[in-house]
Amino acid sequence: MKKIVLFTLLYLSALANLSHANDIDIVKSESANLEAWLVEEHSLPIISIKLAFKKSGGSYDPKSKDGLAYMMTTLMNEGAGELKGFDFQKELEKHAIHMSTDTDKDFFYISLKTLTKNKDKALELVSLALTKPRFDQDAIDRMKKQIIYLYKKRIEDPKYLASLKWNQLIYKNHPYNKRLHGTEDSINSISREDITSWFNTHINKEYLNISVVGDITKEELRNDLFTYFNDIRNKPETDIKYMESFEDFPKGTKEHIDEDNPQSIILFGLDGYKYNDKNFYPAYIMNYILGGGSFESRLMNEIREKRGLAYSVYSYMDTYEFDGSLKGIIGTKNESATEVKELLKKEFKKMLDNGVTQEEVDNAKKYITGSFALGMDTNSKLANYLVFMQAEDLGVHFLKHRNEKVNKVTLEDINNVIKELINPDDLIIITVGKK
Amino acid sequence: MWLSKIMKHKFTTAFTAFLSISLLSIFLYTGNAFAKNNVEEFTLENGMRVIVVTSRKVPAISHMVWYRVGAIDEPKGKSGLAHYLEHLMFKETVKLKAGEFSKIIAKNGGNDNAFTSQDYTGYYQNISVKHIETVMGLESSRMTDLNITAESILKERDVILEERSMRIDNRPSAILTEKMRKSLFENHPYSIPVIGWKEEVANLEYKDVIDFYKKHYRPDNATLVVSGDIDAKTLKPIAEKYYGSIKIPSDPIATRSKDFTNLSLRTEPTEESLKDSRVQQKEWIRFYTAPSIKTKNKDQKIMPFVVFSQIFGGGATSRIYQSFVVEDKIATSAGSYYNDMSYGPTSFSFFVTPSEKIEFAAIEKKLSEEISEVAKNGVTSDELERAKSSLIAESIYAKDGIRNMAYIYGQISALGLDIEYAENWGKMIEEVSSDDIKKAAQYLLDSKSYVTGKLLPKDKESK
Numbered sequence: 001m002k003k004i005v006l007f008t009l010l011y012l013s014a015l016a017n018l019s020h021a022n023d024i025d026i027v028k029s030e031s032a033n034l035e036a037w038l039v040e041e042h043s044l045p046i047i048s049i050k051l052a053f054k055k056s057g058g059s060y061d062p063k064s065k066d067g068l069a070y071m072m073t074t075l076m077n078e079g080a081g082e083l084k085g086f087d088f089q090k091e092l093e094k095h096a097i098h099m100s101t102d103t104d105k106d107f108f109y110i111s112l113k114t115l116t117k118n119k120d121k122a123l124e125l126v127s128l129a130l131t132k133p134r135f136d137q138d139a140i141d142r143m144k145k146q147i148i149y150l151y152k153k154r155i156e157d158p159k160y161l162a163s164l165k166w167n168q169l170i171y172k173n174h175p176y177n178k179r180l181h182g183t184e185d186s187i188n189s190i191s192r193e194d195i196t197s198w199f200n201t202h203i204n205k206e207y208l209n210i211s212v213v214g215d216i217t218k219e220e221l222r223n224d225l226f227t228y229f230n231d232i233r234n235k236p237e238t239d240i241k242y243m244e245s246f247e248d249f250p251k252g253t254k255e256h257i258d259e260d261n262p263q264s265i266i267l268f269g270l271d272g273y274k275y276n277d278k279n280f281y282p283a284y285i286m287n288y289i290l291g292g293g294s295f296e297s298r299l300m301n302e303i304r305e306k307r308g309l310a311y312s313v314y315s316y317m318d319t320y321e322f323d324g325s326l327k328g329i330i331g332t333k334n335e336s337a338t339e340v341k342e343l344l345k346k347e348f349k350k351m352l353d354n355g356v357t358q359e360e361v362d363n364a365k366k367y368i369t370g371s372f373a374l375g376m377d378t379n380s381k382l383a384n385y386l387v388f389m390q391a392e393d394l395g396v397h398f399l400k401h402r403n404e405k406v407n408k409v410t411l412e413d414i415n416n417v418i419k420e421l422i423n424p425d426d427l428i429i430i431t432v433g434k435k
Numbered sequence: 436m437w438l439s440k441i442m443k444h445k446f447t448t449a450f451t452a453f454l455s456i457s458l459l460s461i462f463l464y465t466g467n468a469f470a471k472n473n474v475e476e477f478t479l480e481n482g483m484r485v486i487v488v489t490s491r492k493v494p495a496i497s498h499m500v501w502y503r504v505g506a507i508d509e510p511k512g513k514s515g516l517a518h519y520l521e522h523l524m525f526k527e528t529v530k531l532k533a534g535e536f537s538k539i540i541a542k543n544g545g546n547d548n549a550f551t552s553q554d555y556t557g558y559y560q561n562i563s564v565k566h567i568e569t570v571m572g573l574e575s576s577r578m579t580d581l582n583i584t585a586e587s588i589l590k591e592r593d594v595i596l597e598e599r600s601m602r603i604d605n606r607p608s609a610i611l612t613e614k615m616r617k618s619l620f621e622n623h624p625y626s627i628p629v630i631g632w633k634e635e636v637a638n639l640e641y642k643d644v645i646d647f648y649k650k651h652y653r654p655d656n657a658t659l660v661v662s663g664d665i666d667a668k669t670l671k672p673i674a675e676k677y678y679g680s681i682k683i684p685s686d687p688i689a690t691r692s693k694d695f696t697n698l699s700l701r702t703e704p705t706e707e708s709l710k711d712s713r714v715q716q717k718e719w720i721r722f723y724t725a726p727s728i729k730t731k732n733k734d735q736k737i738m739p740f741v742v743f744s745q746i747f748g749g750g751a752t753s754r755i756y757q758s759f760v761v762e763d764k765i766a767t768s769a770g771s772y773y774n775d776m777s778y779g780p781t782s783f784s785f786f787v788t789p790s791e792k793i794e795f796a797a798i799e800k801k802l803s804e805e806i807s808e809v810a811k812n813g814v815t816s817d818e819l820e821r822a823k824s825s826l827i828a829e830s831i832y833a834k835d836g837i838r839n840m841a842y843i844y845g846q847i848s849a850l851g852l853d854i855e856y857a858e859n860w861g862k863m864i865e866e867v868s869s870d871d872i873k874k875a876a877q878y879l880l881d882s883k884s885y886v887t888g889k890l891l892p893k894d895k896e897s898k
Contacts, residue, residue, distance in 0.1 A: 041492070043490075043491070043492055044831070044834055044835055045831065046831060046832060046835060077751075085751075086751075086752065086757065086761070089750075089751045089752045090752050090817075090821060093750070093752050093821045093822075093824070093825050094820065094821045094824055094825075095824070096824050096825045096827070096828030096829075098832075113832065115828055115831060138761075142760065142761065142764075142767075145767045145790070146767050146768065148767075149716055149767040149768065149788055152715035152716040153715065153716060155715060156606075156607065156713055156714065156715055157606075158605065259713065260712055260713060261600075261604070261605045261713070262600045262604045262605065263597065263600035263601055263604065263605050293541065294537065294541065295525070295534050295537040295538060295541070296537075296538055296541050301534070304594055305533065305534055305590075306590075307590070308589075308590035308591065308592070308593030308594050308597075309593070309597070310594070310597050311594050311595070311597040311598035311600075311601055312597075312598075312601060331597060331600070331601045331605075332597060333596075333597065333600060363538075363541070363542050366541075366542045366543070366544060367541040367542065367544055369544065370543060370544015370545070370563065371541075371544040371545060371546060372544075373493055373494075373495060373563075374493075374495055374544075374545070374546060374561050374562070374837075376493075377492070377493050377495065377835075377836045377837050377838075378835040378836035379835055380835075381836075
């Protein structure tokens with residue numbers, strides 16, 4: 001559950017009009033000193049579980065060990081307790097348990113999906129992984145090779161190159177400029193000691209948020225929290241400090257990366273808001289109008305529909321715990337790159353000079369509120385959303401009030417945000433392609 | 436890699452979800468432990484098939500119309516036409532301006548999109564069930580009242596050329612697999628990419644599009660699939676109102692040439708390679724032609740290929756991952772892929788990333804040893820049990836959410852299969868034996884119908 005994915009989901013998605021809005025229970029195990037957010041859903045014999053560890057994303061990787069948290073995502077199913085990697089994975093497969101791990105700038109995640117009948121086996125395996133991981137040297141060596149391979153695949157992708165450059169330009173010495181997937185050198189420098197030290201620091205109850213959606217009762221979950229999660233370390237070996245909020249967003253930088261592709265990738269953006277900022281929803285609606293709203297958006301209309309200059313044109317609010325930005329990507333043939341960038345600036349200027357109209361705002365709200373629930377139609381998607389709500393401290397009633405928050409935003413709120421945010425001269429533009 | 440098989444209209448987010456479904460070959464299975472799928476089917480008087488899958492979890496539906504027309508049906512020299520038309524279906528109609536269709540859906544809180552494959556073209560909206568008549572009205576109208584301007588057509592051609600650049604020409608591995616499919620399927624239309632050859636797309640014209648539309652977009656060549664918070668009793672009257680009223684054109688329906696299932700394919704092995712300065716890491720790929728659910732002969736079984744692919748190259752526990760990556764360390768990744776759901780012949784594919792300093796020849800030798808081993812000794816009962824368990828579970832996981840089921844039944848309908856196929860899928864998987872898998876492995880061993888692909892870096896300064 002990378003934040004980007006989450007916000008695509010948010011943007012794709014709502015629950016108020018579609019009102020099977022299930023109740024969220026907070027299930028507590030006093031004896032294990034743990035709680036989980038639960039939505040019971042018994043229509044299918046399946047359960048999804050999402051664990052999110054705060055202060056554990058790639059931005060917390062130790063100095064010159066970029067990619068360590070990411071490497072941990074590959075090691076969680078490589079054996080625990082008596083089970084070596086192959087045996088652990090055979091158990092998962094035999095019981096059709098999906099266990100996957102992920103990390104972003106802020107969090108480390110484990111997702112679990114199981115049939116009800118195999119719930120205990122699923123929890124037993126994840127419990128082993130969270131308490132007695134093996135970290136066998138041969139698995140570490142193998143994962144290093146795979147990560148380096150993936151790194152090389154990633155840097156074939158112009159969008160990835162653009163996003164690396166973005167992090168460098170924006171975040172400089174801030175932890176958000178860490179290389180989430182590492183580099184060949186940083187991955188090679190990671191030792192087994194680094195790995196166990198990461199585990200002892202990050203995998204603990206204090207950092208853990210749990211959400212569960214599916215065919216399980218409150219009582220079962222309460223017992224399971226104790227049975228399977230009580231042995232997780234209570235506290236970090238050494239507590240990690242939250243990083244500082246990022247404040248110093250640069251303005252107006254332009255960069256070009258030379259790549260021998262027929263199509264240029266243009267990554268653009270400027271300062272934005274964090275999710276918990278009062279201006280987030282006004283900005284979110286503004287972005288829907290600008291470039292978030294698919295075929296309704298101005299950028300799509302000007303660049304693709306009117307002129308046929310691109311296939312993919314979109315923008316989004318990219319939010320993390322300690323920074324937020326407005327970002328977008330356009331792919332256009334190299335010869336049109338300059339024209340597209342001019343059009344982009346023109347649209348930003350138009351937005352700054354004239355704001356948005358009431359009709360645009362109304363349409364945006366209709367989509368944003370009406371589609372909210374569509375983004376939560378599976379147990380896994382809802383479980384993802386529940387840990388997001390916990391991490392952002394949104395409260396257990398958020399699902400019911402979210403659409404009100406959107407509807408309360410006024411045209412004036414949005415136009416004020418535009419004055420604060422949208423200036424074509426501030427645009428940071430990174431182009432990857434052939435000049 | 437096989438991404439080129441299905442093209443999508445707008446963004447790639449939903450696109451990947453679809454692919455993962457076909458990747459896993461997910462089907463519904465109703466074993467004893469689980470309730471029967473709530474699937475109902477009826478046919479409208481004009482011949483349009485309707486499939487309803489009820490799931491009451493959220494008050495929303497996925498509404499899809501599937502046309503049995505895809506890239507396979509394009510006239511010679513007009514590659515990319517089916518996909519082009521799919522884009523144009525969002526342009527002017529008699530009632531709507533270009534782009535208005537999607538705007539109306541968005542205003543009603545829905546998402547819409549479309550996809551084109553070799554075999555079919557589909558359009559869908561995911562939306563609150565209360566707007567079902569709105570989407571049915573819109574979707575049924577554009578089956579017959581498309582009214583595109585020549586200007587729209589020209590502009591959209593540029594958009595599609597950009598799409599091609601993004602999907603294929605910007606990505607060396609996609610260029611290589613496009614070349615490989617061309618060699619593998621030789622004279623079969625599957626040798627042509629769904630998005631089309633650049634030069635041919637650039638020359639598609641107004642008349643091409645309109646002729647293709649009139650020929651293939653008609654109720655008796657389409658299936659309506661609705662899944663979610665609805666049942667047949669509620670759907671039937673409104674399906675009749677919106678879709679049942681569409682008249683069948685007087686021309687007979689275009690039928691696909693039978694030969695499409697078994698046109699001559701490659702008979703001798705060959706090789707395609709690509710050296711590109713953008714490539715950072717060498718890769719080895721092999722595509723074999725293989726029978727699909729539609730092209731298999733009477734004595735052939737398809738499910739053994741599904742199970743074989745799972746055991747042989749379906750993840751970290753698979754044969755080749757264990758032997759190539761874990762034990763021999765001659766590769767950093769190794770896997771296989773097989774998709775049975777195809778109107779024409781399909782392919783059985785292998786993807787390997789050799790470790791540094793390992794020659795392609797060593798990979799080829801090892802792969803043929805591993806396939807021979809299965810052909811000779813079969814697989815263990817433990818392997819068989821694990822593979823079946825995980826494949827069958829996918830069919831239960833697929834029931835979650837509003838869209839998977841619509842997609843599965845749409846595909847079944849587009850290939851002209853009965854809905855029972857989905858119901859029986861799990862049973863067919865259960866029946867696969869080690870002997871069946873031996874035969875599947877032997878099929879590949881005996882085959883000369885394959886293409887080997889080699890992706891290589893070209894020297895340049897490293898990044």
